[in-house]
Amino acid sequence: MLRLGPIVKSKCPNCEKGSVFASGGNILKLKGPEMNTTCPVCEYKFEREPGYFFGAMFISYGLTIAQAMAVYFIIWTIGVDLSVDMIMLIITLVLVVLLFPNFRASRVIWMYIFTKKKI
Numbered sequence: 145m146l147r148l149g150p151i152v153k154s155k156c157p158n159c160e161k162g163s164v165f166a167s168g169g170n171i172l173k174l175k176g177p178e179m180n181t182t183c184p185v186c187e188y189k190f191e192r193e194p195g196y197f198f199g200a201m202f203i204s205y206g207l208t209i210a211q212a213m214a215v216y217f218i219i220w221t222i223g224v225d226l227s228v229d230m231i232m233l234i235i236t237l238v239l240v241v242l243l244f245p246n247f248r249a250s251r252v253i254w255m256y257i258f259t260k261k262k263i
Contacts, residue, residue, distance in 0.1 A: 147256060154252050157259035158188035164252055169244045177248050190255060197251055204250035211242055 147160065156162040162185035169177035182189050191197065215235045219226065226234075 147261065151249075151252050151256055154248055156183040156186060156188055156190075157252075157255045157261070158183060159186040160261065161185045162188075164190060164255070165248060168248070171241070171244055177244055179251065192258070197254060200250040200254035203253050204246050207246050207250060208239060208242075211246075212239060 150157070150160040154164045156164060162180075162183035164179060164183075166178045166180050167175075169175050179190065181191070212235050215238050216231065219231055219234065
């Protein structure tokens with residue numbers, strides 16, 4: 145069963161109460177989100193093995209492509225006549241703004257794929 149609420153809130157995949165990230169990061173200071181090593185509530189270890197989050201890069205790639213396509217579709221739907229360079233600039237700016245949310249979402253989704261909820 146899909147547990148969308150805790151995924152969006154970046155909660156622990158084990159107990160769904162503790163926060164996965166200690167900080168959200170700040171793109172203006174170029175400081176990325178900091179992830180807790182364990183859940184503050186149930187002590188669940190987030191990184192199961194070295195390289196565990198390698199697969200989260202593929203989820204991040206999928207999110208990025210979907211977002212780029214959505215931005216292009218919105219521009220196309222509005223019907224504004226823009227050059228290819230301007231469209232690429234707009235898509236790039238949107239993806240830079242969504243950089244940290246994508247990082248957070250991809251890691252949380254990856255953990256939820258491989259973690260069974262305790263009842």
